[in-house]
Amino acid sequence: MQNSYVIQNPFGIHARPARKIVEAAKASKESVTLVKDGKSFNAKSLVHVISVGAKFGDSITVNADGEQAEDVIAAIGAILTAVEQHAEKEQ
Amino acid sequence: MLSKLFGKTKSKTIEILAPLSGEVLALTAVPDEAFAxxxxxDGIAIEPSEGKIVAPFDGTVAHLIHTNHAIIVEHNSxxxxxxxxxxxxxxxxxxGFRAHVSSGDSFQAGDILIEFDRAVIEAAGCPSITPIVIANEDEVKQLEHIVSSGSVTAGAEAVLRAEMNE
Structure with missing residues (x-):
């Protein structure tokens, strides 16, 4: 199954949110991928997730299989749509 | 992975040179819970004494973050x-950041990867302490901390030793 989300963090998916995505993806034993502009990235690899280069306003599709797919997709979706606190106090 | 059992009988050990000059600290000194x-x-942190990141080994740029404040480098292991x-x-x-490389570039140990201006970082209220961590711990069998305190010079001495899974 899959679901799409739009990045809400003004700083996109940089190192810290990327690590949270990897942790959420590792809750599943099955493959979890992020898709942006037709390119697929392994959500369990920090380098892959950072390499997505997701910026504010980008649409990302999360794909997952298995019994926990729904929970894993929702957990990653929450990270993709989260806004970091330190982002709010800038500017 | 079954294929990995064949052809590789010895584990690979990589020495990681200090990528910047400064004072070595434990990750727990980093004022960010994700790193601390x-x-x-796992890894170390360095409080920079100069604004220059050099390659810690021969390798390639796995990914340069578009804002040039972070880089993932990959060894051929x-x-x-x-x-x-x-x-x-x-x-x-x-x-405040100027990259000398792009994603996919190859480099030699000691090559300059990124220059940065500590004054710009500090003027923005950001700590300039720089965490250096293993991005793919699943593939690392053991990480040894060679240096855990004191000052180091960029590219001159090994700070970490990683033993890869066989």
Whole structure:
């Protein structure tokens, strides 16, 4: 199954949110991928997730299989749509 | 992986040179829970004494973050290292950072990867302490901390030794 989300963090998916995505993806034993502009990235690899280069306003599709797919997709979706606190106090 | 059992009988050990000059500190000294709690991976932190990141080994740029404040470098053994200059520096949106490489580039140990301006980082209220962590811990069997305190010179001495899975 899959679901799409739009990045809400003004700083996109940089190192810290990327690590949270990897942790959420590792809750599943099955493959979890992020898709942006037709390119697929392994959500369990920090380098892959950072390499997505997701910026504010980008649409990302999360794909997952298995019994926990729904929970894993929702957990990653929450990270993709989260806004970091330190982002709010800038500017 | 079954295929990995064949053809590789000895484990690969990589010495990681200090990617910047400064004072070596434990990750727990980093004022960011993600790094301090080792959630980003095991490694060390360096409080920079100069604004220059050099390659810690021969390898390639696995990914340069578009704002140039962090880079993931990869050794040919597969070891991936994340070097994150300062804390909350993503907010600077590239201001104060100048990359000398792009994603996919090859480099030799000691080559300059990124130059940065500590004054710009500190003026924005960001700590300039720089965590250096293993980005793919799953593939690392053991990480040894060669240096855990005191000052180091960029490219001159090994700070970490990683033994890869066989």
């Amino acid at each position: 709690g080792k959630h980003m991976g 597969g070891l991936q290292l994340l070097i994150h200059i300062g804390i909350n520096t993503v907010a600077l949106n590239g201001n």
